[in-house]
Amino acid sequence: MSASDPNAQSASDTLDPGAQDYDLGALSGAARAPVPKRPALLDLDRDAVAAFLGDEPRFRTDQVWTAVNEKGQQPGQMSAIPLKLRSRLEEEFPPALTPVTEQRSGDGRTTKWLFELNGGAQVETVLMRYRERATVCVSSQAGCAMACSFCATGQAGFERHLTVAEILEQVHRARTAAEPQRLSNIVFMGMGEPLANLERLFTSIDRITTEIGIGSRKITVSTVGLVPAMERFAEANGQVGLAVSLHAANDELRSELVPLNRRYPIADLMNACQMIRAKTGRRVSFEWAMISGVNDQPGDAKDLIRLARKADAHVNLIPLNDTPGYPTTGSSPQQVKAFAKLLREGGVNVTIRSTMGDDIDAACGQLANRGEQAK
Numbered sequence: 485m486s487a488s489d490p491n492a493q494s495a496s497d498t499l500d501p502g503a504q505d506y507d508l509g510a511l512s513g514a515a516r517a518p519v520p521k522r523p524a525l526l527d528l529d530r531d532a533v534a535a536f537l538g539d540e541p542r543f544r545t546d547q548v549w550t551a552v553n554e555k556g557q558q559p560g561q562m563s564a565i566p567l568k569l570r571s572r573l574e575e576e577f578p579p580a581l582t583p584v585t586e587q588r589s590g591d592g593r594t595t596k597w598l599f600e601l602n603g604g605a606q607v608e609t610v611l612m613r614y615r616e617r618a619t620v621c622v623s624s625q626a627g628c629a630m631a632c633s634f635c636a637t638g639q640a641g642f643e644r645h646l647t648v649a650e651i652l653e654q655v656h657r658a659r660t661a662a663e664p665q666r667l668s669n670i671v672f673m674g675m676g677e678p679l680a681n682l683e684r685l686f687t688s689i690d691r692i693t694t695e696i697g698i699g700s701r702k703i704t705v706s707t708v709g710l711v712p713a714m715e716r717f718a719e720a721n722g723q724v725g726l727a728v729s730l731h732a733a734n735d736e737l738r739s740e741l742v743p744l745n746r747r748y749p750i751a752d753l754m755n756a757c758q759m760i761r762a763k764t765g766r767r768v769s770f771e772w773a774m775i776s777g778v779n780d781q782p783g784d785a786k787d788l789i790r791l792a793r794k795a796d797a798h799v800n801l802i803p804l805n806d807t808p809g810y811p812t813t814g815s816s817p818q819q820v821k822a823f824a825k826l827l828r829e830g831g832v833n834v835t836i837r838s839t840m841g842d843d844i845d846a847a848c849g850q851l852a853n854r855g856e857q858a859k
């Protein structure tokens with residue numbers, strides 16, 4: 485594998501190559517799943533496409549680039565390209581994702597895919613159709629090293645980072661499936677910690693905004709609170725939304741739910757949120773999975789109000805979804821509403837996330853590669 489291989493990922497590269505300044509050591513095991521041996525077409529930048537095409541007429545570079553990056557086509561679908569070249573492309577570049585299963589929720593609004601990656605690891609992607617928008621929830625890693633206790637992906641552990649092509653192909657496939665509705669929003673809230681795969685995340689976001697034409701303000705990245713990466717994120721992607729998985733307003737409870745809190749405790753996280761608010765002008769949102777008797781009491785609301793006001797953050801309440809490895813249940817709808825009311829009375833902007841696709845285990849925190857065993 486050459487140094488410029490976009491998929492280069494060795495056992496020591498358990499995080500991002502650009503992220504050596506923050507070592508997550510104990511929290512991140514070595515990559516367990518093999519990485520692709522060859523790049524996919526969506527991994528190539530424009531120069532690499534031109535280099536591959538070599539002696540072909542110049543306009544072919546634009547043609548192939550547009551087919552791959554704007555239209556999300558596989559070589560077999562590129563009808564404007566001569567057959568011989570299509571075959572060359574097909575032989576040289578494997579598709580990044582192979583669909584294993586596709587499930588649709590009972591109400592038809594949610595589709596969940598299980599994809600196999602080259603090398604064998606699997607990830608899930610979820611498309612949610614609303615009346616006024618269609619949102620894809622994209623995975624950034626196979627598995628996750630963050631080990632949040634209530635999250636099915638965290639319970640399963642880390643496999644490896646996704647490549648740029650693996651991230652982008654999820655978007656293209658969801659966009660095609662959403663038609664005739666236009667895919668309008670992208671949330672990096674699937675499997676994995678997006679800010680631990682920082683350089684590939686940046687490249688993917690850049691490609692989404694410039695080639696797919698979905699604006700930065702329609703993209704949201706969710707993080708467990710990787711403070712140093714949040715700083716780099718704000719510098720590079722000012723208008724992309726950032727959601728922070730807070731879930732608890734005191735360090736003792738948060739460290740239990742989100743082990744990374746031991747490394748980056750709430751005070752550091754709040755500083756980073758305030759910096760982002762000041763630097764980008766955009767409001768950070770706090771995600772709060774409501775867990776019965778754990779973080780849904782009036783005292784929790786009071787502590788959360790203090791933090792949300794300090795960071796000028798919006799709060800998004802997510803009723804906890806069941807996962808096999810976490811015994812406690814989600815708060816009741818009444819409890820969620822009462823908690824939201826307390827926050828509002830405390831001057832905090834709050835929304836309750838609608839749960840979609842829980843009948844196909846496609847709701848928040850339920851993505852875990854159960855593939856064939858899925859209901």
Ligand code: SAH
Binds near residue numbers: 636672676807
């Ligand atoms: N690693 C990123 C993105 C992952 S998931 C992060 O932690 O932010 C997106 C959101 O779903 C996070 O806020 C996560 O904490 C939340 N989540 C995880 N498991 C959940 C569950 N069982 N029920 C509800 N929300 C959950």
